[in-house]
Amino acid sequence: MNPLELTLGIMTAxxxxxxxxxxxxxxxxxxxxxxxxxxxxxxxxIGIIVFSxxxxxxxxxxxQPVFNLMxxxxxxxxxxxxxxxxxxANLITCAAEVxxxxxxxxxxxxxxxxxMAILMVAVMIASIWILPFEWIxxxxxxxxxxxxxxxxxxVAIHPPWDKIAGGFMPQVPHGLSTKELLTFGYFTxxxxxxxxxxxxxxxYSSGGIEEGWAPKDMLKNRITAIVGMGxxxxxxxxxxxxxxxxxGPVNVDPEIPGTAALQxxxxxxxxGLMIALLGMFFAVxxxxxxxxxxxxxxxxxxxGWMWGRHKKPWEAPRFTLTWIALFILALLIVLTGxxxxxxxxxxxxxxxxxxxxxxxxxxxxxxxRKYMRxxxxxxxxxxxxxxxxxxxxxxxxxxxxxxxxxxxxxG
Amino acid sequence: xxxxxxxxxxxxxxGCSxxSGPEADLQYVKQARSLGAEWALVNExxxxxxxxxxxxxxxxxxxxxNLQTTSRSLTQPDSxxxxxxxxxxxxxxxxxxxxxxxxxxRLKQIEDSLxxx
Numbered sequence: 001m002n003p004l005e006l007t008l009g010i011m012t013a014x015x016x017x018x019x020x021x022x023x024x025x026x027x028x029x030x031x032x033x034x035x036x037x038x039x040x041x042x043x044x045x046i047g048i049i050v051f052s053x054x055x056x057x058x059x060x061x062x063x064q065p066v067f068n069l070m071x072x073x074x075x076x077x078x079x080x081x082x083x084x085x086x087x088x089a090n091l092i093t094c095a096a097e098v099x100x101x102x103x104x105x106x107x108x109x110x111x112x113x114x115x116m117a118i119l120m121v122a123v124m125i126a127s128i129w130i131l132p133f134e135w136i137x138x139x140x141x142x143x144x145x146x147x148x149x150x151x152x153x154x155v156a157i158h159p160p161w162d163k164i165a166g167g168f169m170p171q172v173p174h175g176l177s178t179k180e181l182l183t184f185g186y187f188t189x190x191x192x193x194x195x196x197x198x199x200x201x202x203x204y205s206s207g208g209i210e211e212g213w214a215p216k217d218m219l220k221n222r223i224t225a226i227v228g229m230g231x232x233x234x235x236x237x238x239x240x241x242x243x244x245x246x247x248g249p250v251n252v253d254p255e256i257p258g259t260a261a262l263q264x265x266x267x268x269x270x271x272g273l274m275i276a277l278l279g280m281f282f283a284v285x286x287x288x289x290x291x292x293x294x295x296x297x298x299x300x301x302x303x304g305w306m307w308g309r310h311k312k313p314w315e316a317p318r319f320t321l322t323w324i325a326l327f328i329l330a331l332l333i334v335l336t337g338x339x340x341x342x343x344x345x346x347x348x349x350x351x352x353x354x355x356x357x358x359x360x361x362x363x364x365x366x367x368x369r370k371y372m373r374x375x376x377x378x379x380x381x382x383x384x385x386x387x388x389x390x391x392x393x394x395x396x397x398x399x400x401x402x403x404x405x406x407x408x409x410x411g
Numbered sequence: 412x413x414x415x416x417x418x419x420x421x422x423x424x425x426g427c428s429x430x431s432g433p434e435a436d437l438q439y440v441k442q443a444r445s446l447g448a449e450w451a452l453v454n455e456x457x458x459x460x461x462x463x464x465x466x467x468x469x470x471x472x473x474x475x476x477n478l479q480t481t482s483r484s485l486t487q488p489d490s491x492x493x494x495x496x497x498x499x500x501x502x503x504x505x506x507x508x509x510x511x512x513x514x515x516x517r518l519k520q521i522e523d524s525l526x527x528x
Binding site: 261 | 438442444445446449451452456461463468474477480512515
């Protein structure tokens with residue numbers, strides 16, 4: 001195991017962890033409910049670590065992508081349902097990320113939002129076309145490390161660390177009205193959805209195959225998933241805690257994504273603002289690339305097409321056309337003028353509804369000795385995997401009623 | 412099971428989509444209160460030289476756009492909160508943070524009274 005490669009992998013996972021939905025919901029959760037929802041980020045992070053490690057293990061052991069195995073394991077009909085559901089969820093998520101990155105460019109440059117959306121989609125298509133896979137991942141992930149400014153800002157504002165530590169314990173704040181309890185429930189479901197977005201696992205496992213993972217890479221997979229995603233999640237928790245400390249007391253429940261950048265501007269001034277905006281820009285752009293690629297991977301793998309960025313674009317023409325078409329579709333959604341915050345809410349809602357469908361096949365595959373041989377799920381992975389499957393199924397069932405009853409978390 | 416749940420879900424959707432009056436407007440009052448508070452915070456930080464002019468200009472544009480959308484969404488635009496949102500919108504972009512915050516604070520009082528009603 002090359003230590004430099006491992007470090008880069010971990011840093012990439014850290015920088016690439018936060019996306020527009022986590023940014024929005026972490027900031028809103030902190031200002032609305034203080035530190036109480038830190039535990040949901042913590043629980044969700046363990047879940048994404050479990051499923052990412054599992055998907056990386058499937059890629060390394062079976063050397064086949066999840067969607068290819070899924071079709072064989074589940075059959076064409078059920079496989080198609082899962083594929084369609086994940087395509088819709090990922091496409092809306094991709095549109096939210098494209099809108100988010102255009103918004104952030106607007107804050108940075110003042111240039112028109114829709115023009116920035118068109119420009120950024122062109123830049124992202126060019127970057128995927130030109131860069132080899134590992135540099136696509138590393139460029140956005142490593143530059144996303146500017147997001148560390150949110151953790152540094154948290155230290156600088158001297159928060160009540162005892163209350164932050166207390167937030168890691170699952171809890172419901174005292175004295176909430178029925179409406180506020182429902183809103184708390186909606187935030188719980190939304191944060192779980194944002195942390196466990198299915199595209200992350202598809203991109204991660206397909207990336208493992210792009211990089212030629214084999215059984216010798218099992219340790220690398222495990223360390224990258226646990227350390228990278230664990231540290232990445234601390235950034236989201238830092239945003240939540242900053243929000244609880246800086247926004248809650250002045251009645252700010254961030255309604256526009258740009259407000260989050262104030263968390264770094266308050267302690268550090270202009271340079272803090274610029275670093276925060278740059279971090280948000282690269283993190284959200286990286287998420288846009290990942291959602292688009294994850295969708296293209298899923299489609300190509302399901303239908304058995306040639307796929308991967310380890311091939312020249314013209315060597316996998318259907319795959320190439322698919323990711324370009326998906327980016328253009330996401331752009332068209334943004335160009336309709338739909339509000340980014342609304343796209344984020346729809347992305348969260350659709351993703352949580354399809355989460356059980358997307359993670360069940362992975363659980364079945366990773367537990368199947370025929371495919372996995374000695375790398376089949378052990379007792380810990382099996383227990384945690386099924387426990388999280390129950391949690392996300394409960395969240396999926398509760399999501400739509402909670403969304404409607406709370407007007408999307410607005411009370 | 413699904414056949415029993417579906418009509419309930421449709422009723423829930425119908426109930427949510429046809430609501431009107433102060434209860435239905437509460438979500439917009441909350442949004443307007445937060446948008447006002449965000450605007451005040453931006454102006455406060457800008458006055459201390461913590462922000463770039465480009466960021467401040469963009470934030471003002473988005474905050475105002477969102478406030479206008481919120482104002483248009485109110486089912487009772489002539490209510491006390493409707494007037495307060497309009498008063499907030501009438502403020503210039505570079506109004507003092509105290510002035511903007513006073514509108515946000517009044518919206519917060521209305522929000523609290525609506526929630527306890």
